[in-house]
Ligand SMILES: *[C@@H]1O[C@H](CO)[C@@H](O)[C@H](O)[C@H]1NC(C)=O
């Protein structure tokens with residue numbers, strides 16, 4: 153399994169705690185211990201260095217693989233030693249962070265000491281520096297929680313979020329290989345590229361396991377369609393903070409009946425007449441108003457002018473990007489972006505990556521959100 157060849161060390165900008173990722177020889181991809189450890193797939197990354205930076209920016213990411221032909225960059229939670237490097241096309245390679253105990257020396261220190269720490273989570277509730285989600289402290293490091301059949305000494309060694317528990321020193325999951333599929337990522341448009349991969353869906357998920365898994369996924373306890381904004385004008389305005397217990401930055405609402413008929417606004421409406429949009433064309437950010445986190449379930453997006461226009465959607469928890477993806481928008485139909493594993497989110501951002509598009513009567517980077525689904529407390 154460990155056909156690891158050290159090819160080069162990749163030096164990245166100052167401020168990165170480990171200044172290097174190790175890269176494999178070309179011709180390998182990463183096979184994690186379990187497919188749920190694939191956390192993010194980008195489709196338009198130009199270089200392995202940029203893929204490494206995306207990995208670095210995600211506290212959950214420990215390993216990535218990158219295909220310079222398809223420009224696909226996949227981020228994994230699993231450390232390199234928990235998975236396997238498998239042979240594949242020559243254009244693909246694997247990169248990983250070499251972990252050692254010094255990176256976790258602040259474990260259980262007071263939470264103020266690990267704000268913005270790459271390896272530990274500053275938990276303001278316990279007041280301590282904790283291991284990130286899906287890892288446990290093994291006495292020297294935060295290691296990946298283990299799967300069916302692996303050894304353990306207590307429940308937190310096992311992937312408890314998947315109902316895998318430590319029984320007689322072995323991690324034991326629910327009957328048979330029906331991993332609750334955090335992969336029930338459904339989306340309607342072929343232009344959506346989000347944090348999932350077809351291989352995840354096909355492995356173990358029989359129809360029944362997918363069905364039972366979906367029942368555990370919160371979907372849309374808060375549906376927002378922008379038609380009940382208190383004190384809204386009949387034309388357009390700024391969405392007030394506190395609407396739906398969220399704060400809204402650079403977010404406006406607009407009555408689509410007042411917009412040019414050859415723009416994307418009318419295609420973008422879910423419930424007449426209001427939609428949300430970014431009036432300046434710049435970044436749009438939504439945060440929890442009272443600190444309670446939510447799952448970011450789905451959003452329906454349309455471009456106002458440019459076609460196609462790429463939007464990057466990022467979900468954050470405590471300042472770290474935890475999931476997200478990229479969507480290519482049209483001006484003539486809505487594209488649904490959904491995420492069944494964007495949980496514990498406190499902030500969502502939307503921004504355009506400056507894609508080039510044909511213009512209608514204008515050429516701005518405005519986009520339209522017809523509706524948004526979130527679930528507080530998930
Ligand atoms: C964390 O530190 C606190 C305070 O020093 C201590 O009471 C607690 O037992 C420690 N927890 C662990 C898991 O080491």
Ligand SMILES: *[C@@H]1O[C@H](CO)[C@@H](O)[C@H](O)[C@H]1NC(C)=O
Pocket residue numbers: 385386387407408409410425
């Ligand atoms: C939306 O705009 C149209 C056209 O100006 C107007 O007739 C309608 O009353 C507006 N709707 C609301 C809810 O204000």
Ligand SMILES: *[C@@H]1O[C@H](CO)[C@@H](O)[C@H](O)[C@H]1NC(C)=O
Pocket residue numbers: 434435501503
């Ligand atoms: C918009 O968001 C992107 C990605 O987070 C960031 O790089 C950029 O600086 C932001 N732009 C503004 C104007 O805040």
Ligand SMILES: *[C@@H]1O[C@H](CO)[C@@H](O)[C@H](O)[C@H]1NC(C)=O
Pocket residue numbers: 397442443444528529
């Ligand atoms: C924050 O708002 C959400 C949505 O209404 C609610 O479910 C949650 O209980 C609130 N949390 C607090 C701490 O008030």
Ligand SMILES: *[C@@H]1O[C@H](CO)[C@@H](O)[C@H](O)[C@H]1NC(C)=O
Pocket residue numbers: 507508509510511515
């Ligand atoms: C729209 O603006 C972008 C960025 O300024 C530019 O690259 C693109 O060529 C413009 N589209 C058209 C059709 O002019």
Ligand SMILES: *[C@@H]1O[C@H](CO)[C@@H](O)[C@H](O)[C@H]1NC(C)=O
Pocket residue numbers: 511512513514515
């Ligand atoms: C976009 O279209 C308008 C109207 O057809 C035209 O005047 C304008 O020059 C175009 N913009 C660009 C950047 O080509």
